[in-house]
Amino acid sequence: MMDAPFAYAGPPELLPVTMKALQGVVDPEVALDIVNVGLVYGVTVEAGRMDVHLTMTSAACPVADVIVSEVEDALDAALPPELKIHVELVWEPPWSPQRMSPRARAFMGW
Secondary structure (H helix, E strand, C coil), rough: CCCCCEEECCCCHHHHHHHHHHHHCEEEECCCCCHHHHHHHEEEEEEEEEEECCCCCCCCCCCCCCCCCCHHHHHHHHHCCCCCCEEECCCCCCHHHHHHHHHHHHHHHC
């Protein structure tokens, strides 16, 4: 099974599809996908439902609603239609640049 840069609990066969869908969602403020930025905290698939916990780089993020909507749309398009998608914004633990992938930190010059 592939490793995910976030907590994942669910059928192993859904992880690559989920990763690809989430990597297709870009945070327009930093021009990087939300997985590399470290905004995805966890994904749980259970009883016909996928729960996705996301954060933003700050609570004042002006594009939070757009990102949540794009995550829902990307997952709806990629996953079986009977799977219900639920995306929740969480603020604990707070996002920090250490959550970014090495690629994202290099892109940002950190």
